Amino acid sequence: MIKLVLPEIVVSLMAIVSFLFVFFKEETGKKLLYPTILILGLVTLTSSIFSLNQEESLFFNTYQINLFSQAFKLILAGSLLLVLSICDHTESLSGEVKPEFFLFLSTATLGMMMLTSACELIGLFISLELASISQYILVPLRRGKILNAEAGIKYLLFGAAASALTLYGLSFIFGTAKTLFLNEILQNITSLIHLPLFGVGIFLTSAGFLFKLASFPFHFWAPDVYESAATPVTTFIATTSKAAAVAVLIRLFQIFSVDHASLTYILITLSFVSMTLGNLAAMIQKDMKRMLAYSSVAQAGYLLAGLLSQTSSGFIAATFYTIAYLIMNFAAFMVMARINSHNDNPTIKNFSGLADRSPLLALTLMISLLSLAGIPPLAGFTGKWFLFSAAMEKGHWILVLVGVVNSVISLYYYLMVVKEAYLGKPESGQGLLFLGIKTRLLSYASIASLIILGVFPTGLVHWLESIIKPLL
Numbered sequence: 001m002i003k004l005v006l007p008e009i010v011v012s013l014m015a016i017v018s019f020l021f022v023f024f025k026e027e028t029g030k031k032l033l034y035p036t037i038l039i040l041g042l043v044t045l046t047s048s049i050f051s052l053n054q055e056e057s058l059f060f061n062t063y064q065i066n067l068f069s070q071a072f073k074l075i076l077a078g079s080l081l082l083v084l085s086i087c088d089h090t091e092s093l094s095g096e097v098k099p100e101f102f103l104f105l106s107t108a109t110l111g112m113m114m115l116t117s118a119c120e121l122i123g124l125f126i127s128l129e130l131a132s133i134s135q136y137i138l139v140p141l142r143r144g145k146i147l148n149a150e151a152g153i154k155y156l157l158f159g160a161a162a163s164a165l166t167l168y169g170l171s172f173i174f175g176t177a178k179t180l181f182l183n184e185i186l187q188n189i190t191s192l193i194h195l196p197l198f199g200v201g202i203f204l205t206s207a208g209f210l211f212k213l214a215s216f217p218f219h220f221w222a223p224d225v226y227e228s229a230a231t232p233v234t235t236f237i238a239t240t241s242k243a244a245a246v247a248v249l250i251r252l253f254q255i256f257s258v259d260h261a262s263l264t265y266i267l268i269t270l271s272f273v274s275m276t277l278g279n280l281a282a283m284i285q286k287d288m289k290r291m292l293a294y295s296s297v298a299q300a301g302y303l304l305a306g307l308l309s310q311t312s313s314g315f316i317a318a319t320f321y322t323i324a325y326l327i328m329n330f331a332a333f334m335v336m337a338r339i340n341s342h343n344d345n346p347t348i349k350n351f352s353g354l355a356d357r358s359p360l361l362a363l364t365l366m367i368s369l370l371s372l373a374g375i376p377p378l379a380g381f382t383g384k385w386f387l388f389s390a391a392m393e394k395g396h397w398i399l400v401l402v403g404v405v406n407s408v409i410s411l412y413y414y415l416m417v418v419k420e421a422y423l424g425k426p427e428s429g430q431g432l433l434f435l436g437i438k439t440r441l442l443s444y445a446s447i448a449s450l451i452i453l454g455v456f457p458t459g460l461v462h463w464l465e466s467i468i469k470p471l472l
Helices: 006-021 027-031 033-050 067-085 095-117 121-141 146-177 182-187 196-213 221-228 231-255 261-282 288-307 312-339 359-373 379-393 397-423 437-455 458-471
Strands: 056-058 063-065
Touching: 006 033, 006 067, 006 095, 027 033, 033 067, 033 095, 063 067, 063 095, 067 095, 067 231, 067 312, 067 437, 067 458, 095 121, 095 231, 121 146, 121 196, 121 231, 146 182, 146 196, 146 221, 196 231, 196 261, 196 288, 221 231, 221 288, 231 288, 231 312, 231 458, 261 288, 261 397, 288 312, 288 379, 288 397, 312 359, 312 379, 312 437, 312 458, 359 379, 359 397, 359 437, 379 397, 379 437
Parallel strands: none
Antiparallel strands: 056 063
């Protein structure tokens, strides 16, 4: 039993340990906090690997442990560890709130892990709320600015509206299907899918998860929250919560795997507008975090292009791109956190002359941004190739054409940053950046991962096939 839910137990232990550190008054005690949390993050990842092949249904079949859920827990644990690895340098998080910061980081991850295993509607909603409420609290924890509280309130209000829509949608699904269990809904899907209320229920239920994905029309929170939150919080929201959203959307979209023209047209529209709106808005941004926020809206559109195919190849492509997206975004945010720990809102100009100050960070930034733009042979290109191929299999040629045009448009704003890093000159007084061994290792690992996944994706794709195909 313990082995089945080992990742959840360890991340819960991390939350308890963080909570206990709230009572430490001595500075020496507080200094133990970060190393302790980092070790627990590593243990969470190890326990996720250890419990990868477990399979069981728990709590009267309301909590399902299988390869799909355990694989996504592994992805979430890896993403959490990456976020924790950049939490030591940022000055924007006050030392007084760091225990609370790690506490809510842990509970948000716990909620996301529970989301991947929840197989009935109430458990799904409770897990979503645990993850969401923890993230609402994380945003205003940044030191100093009143805008942080404003962004936190905005995030809370938009999130509450998305949660209300999700709950409303769940009530429609329950009302038409007469059951809370996803597998029983799937068994009766051919008779349910033609009921208008059931279709409305599926769409409204998706709202909460499209909100996490920052997809149109649930994207309004993203620019302000990315800009106002501390860099580690933004990294967490931009990476870990996206993985959890994709896991749940795969399971929801699997429900209407039979043809349903109306829902497909709605998803095509969301994908088209997300890609176009996100890229056009990102082109005029000067703040790097706002630019990456609008970039994430566009990336959500690419992901939807794969998901709406409702085939195993589409779901595999979406999961592959999610893993690539985690690495690309993490690498970009890590560079942002390292160039100036006192400035949590770097503009594009702040990257001027980065290649002179730190060639390794400049290379990491360039590889991550070119991968986000979809330049071969990087992981972002291969991921988009898979997504667009899955969409073409279902005949969505126009959407693929729009996706390719949008990828070209995105090159403009990504290359603006690369140009500043390599052709700009550092401001007076800015010397060489000293990089610790951890930052060097993370940079090398990020660059190598993006190249290897781009050139040799077959191994990961075969592993994802073994995870996704049993679901269908």
